Amino acid sequence: MSLLKKKGMREAEMPSGSLADIAFLLLIFFLLSTTIDMDKGIGIVLPAEGGEIKMSSQNITNILIDARGSILMDDKEVEMHEIKGIVENLQMQNPKMVFSVKAHPRTKYKVYVEVLDQLKQAKTRVISIAE
Amino acid sequence: MKFKKKNKMKTTIPTTAMPDIVFMLIFFFMVSSVLRTHEGLSVVLPKAKQIEKLESRVHVTYIWVSKDGMISIDGRLYQPQSIRNIMYEKRTADPQLIVSIRADELVNMELMSKIHKELRLADALAVNYSTRAM
Numbered sequence: 001m002s003l004l005k006k007k008g009m010r011e012a013e014m015p016s017g018s019l020a021d022i023a024f025l026l027l028i029f030f031l032l033s034t035t036i037d038m039d040k041g042i043g044i045v046l047p048a049e050g051g052e053i054k055m056s057s058q059n060i061t062n063i064l065i066d067a068r069g070s071i072l073m074d075d076k077e078v079e080m081h082e083i084k085g086i087v088e089n090l091q092m093q094n095p096k097m098v099f100s101v102k103a104h105p106r107t108k109y110k111v112y113v114e115v116l117d118q119l120k121q122a123k124t125r126v127i128s129i130a131e
Numbered sequence: 132m133k134f135k136k137k138n139k140m141k142t143t144i145p146t147t148a149m150p151d152i153v154f155m156l157i158f159f160f161m162v163s164s165v166l167r168t169h170e171g172l173s174v175v176l177p178k179a180k181q182i183e184k185l186e187s188r189v190h191v192t193y194i195w196v197s198k199d200g201m202i203s204i205d206g207r208l209y210q211p212q213s214i215r216n217i218m219y220e221k222r223t224a225d226p227q228l229i230v231s232i233r234a235d236e237l238v239n240m241e242l243m244s245k246i247h248k249e250l251r252l253a254d255a256l257a258v259n260y261s262t263r264a265m
Contacts, residue, residue, distance in 0.1 A: 011142060014145045022152060026155055026159075030159045030163075039191070039259070039261055040182040040184055040185070040261070041185065041259040041262045042181070042262060043258070043259045044259070045257055045258070046251050046257075047256075049251040103244075104240065105239060105241035107240040108240070109236055109239070112240055113236070113262060114177070117180055117182075117262075121181045
């Protein structure tokens with residue numbers, strides 16, 4: 001039995017070389033996991049108060065949303081998923097086109113965000129929010 | 132006895148690094164849990180596809196709007212008409228301010244228009260509608 005114990009003592013060595021690797025791995029993992037948690041959303045710039053700019057009506061497309069969530073685009077009723085395509089077409093015809101979104105007071109915020117999302121998907125540069 | 136000899140060949144697991152790792156984990160969880168807490172109301176954010184990340188958290192102020200029309204900024208409830216003063220102060224303190232609106236998807240646009248108007252009066256024009264990824 002004494003022979004066996006001696007053998008055991010000989011191998012009691014601590015490999016500490018990989019400790020740095022483990023620490024770095026953890027560090028990288030935590031760095032990544034904290035940046036992923038950032039807030040996401042639809043960015044927009046509101047018009048300045050009193051700074052109304054007059055534009056020719058040719059360059060404006062009005063998008064109206066009613067209380068039930070139906071969408072009217074230049075006096076034509078459209079479906080939500082159609083907006084992207086129509087907007088892309090309009091932008092090709094007229095690159096200066098401004099899209100003005102106007103919502104009924106009882107429209108749900110959800111519908112409004114969906115419309116903005118469609119506009120953003122169509123790579124619209126100028127979105128105006130009418131009050 | 133032959134079997135026992137073989138067993139002794141096994142290396143022991145190093146345990147000196149354990150406390151270091153555990154401490155690191157503890158520190159991380161402490162820090163991240165503080166960062167993550169949003170003082171706000173319970174809201175169901177609307178869904179959107181084309182979303183962008185907010186660049187930094189330093190210049191961001193949150194406005195929480197719940198579906199029953201309550202507005203919360205920095206953990207306190209406010210009336211819509213008092214937003215302009217709060218935002219004006221924040222805006223003068225930090226010209227790069229971005230206002231992140233975390234509103235419930237069932238909020239009426241009437242209230243949102245009010246908030247927009249207040250933000251315009253406060254000259255806090257950079258707005259981000261907080262959404263969920265689809």
